[in-house]
Amino acid sequence: MDRFVYLTFDGLSRGxxxxxxxxxxxxxxxxxxxxxxxxxxxxxxxxxxGYSVSTATGSYWLGFAVxxxxxxxxxxxxxxxxxxxxxxxSPLNGVVVALGLVLIIQGVLGMIYGDDYQPAAAPFxxxxxxxxxxxxxxxxxxxxxxAVGAVxxxxxxxxxRTPTGLRMRAAAFAPDVSxxxxxxxxxxxxxxxALAAATGSLAGMLVIPTELGLHPNAMDLLFISAFTAAVxxxxxxxxGAVVGGVVVGLLLSYVSGYLGATVAPMAVLILLVVVLLGxxxxxxxxxxVRTA
Amino acid sequence: xxxxxxxxxxxxxxxxxxxxSFTVPAGKIxxxxxxxGAGKTTLLRTLSGLIPxxxxxxxxxxVDLRGHKVERMVRRGIAHVPEGRGVITELTVDENxxxxxxxxxxxxxxDDIYDLFPPLAQRxxxxxxxxxxxxxxxxxIGRALAxxxxxxxxxxxSLGLAPKVTAQIMSLLRDLRDRTGLAVLxxxxxxxxxxxxxxxxxxxxxxxxxxxxAAADLRDDAELRHAYLGF
Numbered sequence: 001m002d003r004f005v006y007l008t009f010d011g012l013s014r015g016x017x018x019x020x021x022x023x024x025x026x027x028x029x030x031x032x033x034x035x036x037x038x039x040x041x042x043x044x045x046x047x048x049x050g051y052s053v054s055t056a057t058g059s060y061w062l063g064f065a066v067x068x069x070x071x072x073x074x075x076x077x078x079x080x081x082x083x084x085x086x087x088x089x090s091p092l093n094g095v096v097v098a099l100g101l102v103l104i105i106q107g108v109l110g111m112i113y114g115d116d117y118q119p120a121a122a123p124f125x126x127x128x129x130x131x132x133x134x135x136x137x138x139x140x141x142x143x144x145x146x147a148v149g150a151v152x153x154x155x156x157x158x159x160x161r162t163p164t165g166l167r168m169r170a171a172a173f174a175p176d177v178s179x180x181x182x183x184x185x186x187x188x189x190x191x192x193x194a195l196a197a198a199t200g201s202l203a204g205m206l207v208i209p210t211e212l213g214l215h216p217n218a219m220d221l222l223f224i225s226a227f228t229a230a231v232x233x234x235x236x237x238x239x240g241a242v243v244g245g246v247v248v249g250l251l252l253s254y255v256s257g258y259l260g261a262t263v264a265p266m267a268v269l270i271l272l273v274v275v276l277l278g279x280x281x282x283x284x285x286x287x288x289v290r291t292a
Numbered sequence: 293x294x295x296x297x298x299x300x301x302x303x304x305x306x307x308x309x310x311x312x313s314f315t316v317p318a319g320k321i322x323x324x325x326x327x328x329g330a331g332k333t334t335l336l337r338t339l340s341g342l343i344p345x346x347x348x349x350x351x352x353x354x355v356d357l358r359g360h361k362v363e364r365m366v367r368r369g370i371a372h373v374p375e376g377r378g379v380i381t382e383l384t385v386d387e388n389x390x391x392x393x394x395x396x397x398x399x400x401x402x403d404d405i406y407d408l409f410p411p412l413a414q415r416x417x418x419x420x421x422x423x424x425x426x427x428x429x430x431x432x433i434g435r436a437l438a439x440x441x442x443x444x445x446x447x448x449x450s451l452g453l454a455p456k457v458t459a460q461i462m463s464l465l466r467d468l469r470d471r472t473g474l475a476v477l478x479x480x481x482x483x484x485x486x487x488x489x490x491x492x493x494x495x496x497x498x499x500x501x502x503x504x505x506a507a508a509d510l511r512d513d514a515e516l517r518h519a520y521l522g523f
Contacts, residue, residue: 166387170380177374178391179342183363
């Protein structure tokens with residue numbers, strides 16, 4: 001029972017990170033109908049930048065800010081300079097370009113930082129508090145929950161309560177109609193990519209201290225888990241992404257806890273395949289297809 | 293207010309409009325009539341910049357609008373209600389209406405719009421996909437009016453609506469013209485109801501203007517009616 005409680009809390013903490021990264025995928029899917037396969041590589045690039053600043057200045061938080069702002073800038077740049085010029089008549093084109101970006105970014109990172117894992121310190125202790133002899137949560141886990149919770153709340157407020165959020169939603173649902181109403185659709189798309197990439201960078205900053213460290217490929221597994229979370233949630237639904245993240249986090253935690261860590265990636269892939277076969281629109285998607 | 297001179301436009305290699313010229317005077321309703329495929333919708337989409345014009349001029353208050361961004365049109369006072377109504381069905385009634393007035397500073401009150409369309413006031417928080425066809429048309433027109441336009445481009449407002457609802461919309465257009473001086477370019481297949489409100493009209497056939505004049509004259513021209521308007 002103690003083990004189950006521990007694994008549950010561990011799963012929730014991982015799940016929060018997956019949720020943030022899945023949210024980044026959903027933001028771009030909603031805005032541009034592209035699964036951004038370059039999300040992981042873009043995130044790790046900004047995490048490298050963040051930790052470089054942290055190492056140089058000795059301040060974790062300065063590096064943290066650099067990673068998030070770097071995400072905003074990188075996301076906007078990728079949309080403006082690359083994705084805008086992709087012919088989106090076939091969804092495959094965007095995917096191929098994104099995969100090309102992955103190769104370029106990971107190649108450049110390898111050239112600059114080398115192929116070794118570099119240690120990445122956590123800003124808070126990762127030792128769990130014990131309650132009644134059971135290790136529950138660490139300070140770092142609480143930081144993860146607070147950071148992801150803050151992003152979810154801020155994005156919800158942005159989309160539901162602000163004129164810019166209304167413009168972004170309108171531009172995503174009906175670009176031509178939105179243009180006629182004076183919405184700068186291109187600008188909204190750039191903003192969507194910027195916010196998504198920054199959210200991805202946050203997920204990267206949160207996950208790296210819990211993994212082996214910094215490596216150009218360090219986000220690959222996170223990408224698969226978060227992609228599964230987003231698919232479970234239906235790709236179109238921000239709430240679905242958060243729930244999907246938690247589901248995948250718990251699954252991974254239980255599987256690695258009870259069956260061994262090597263089985264965990266396979267469990268995620270099995271979940272992905274099952275959802276794609278059984279409910280390709282996700283567990284939370286409205287089944288109605290947009291017609292007008 | 294708007295003068296169209298020798299306008300040509302089309303999709304890629306297939307030209308749709310040829311040498312189209314006419315005027316929309318301030319405070320008048322001008323009907324664009326013609327069969328399916330005559331180029332009526334293409335004309336409206338070219339005027340608001342969704343389709344690039346390949347020749348001619350679109351003078352609005354003396355400025356040529358050709359090549360201007362679609363996003364800027366509403367700031368010039370031109371609101372376009374597209375074919376198929378263009379209600380964003382994922383957004384609520386209130387969000388659709390707010391979107392219409394979003395470019396204006398200060399943001400307009402929506403009370404006037406709700407007064408104009410009482411059924412919408414009762415459905416403020418409903419998503420667009422739950423509305424009836426008539427309510428969607430009201431919402432699309434109301435959203436265009438929230439932008440505070442001086443010229444309304446209206447594409448087939450009667451499409452799929454009951455005759456009674458169509459009549460209501462036509463009388464609303466007449467009322468807005470008389471009360472606020474709104475100019476309307478009204479594309480319609482429903483010739484009778486369009487001519488019932490229009491001051492002037494033109495007939496498009498295969499992308500060319502084949503007749504132009506006062507709405508009453510077109511209505512009385514039996515030959516023209518038989519040849520192009522089907523009644």
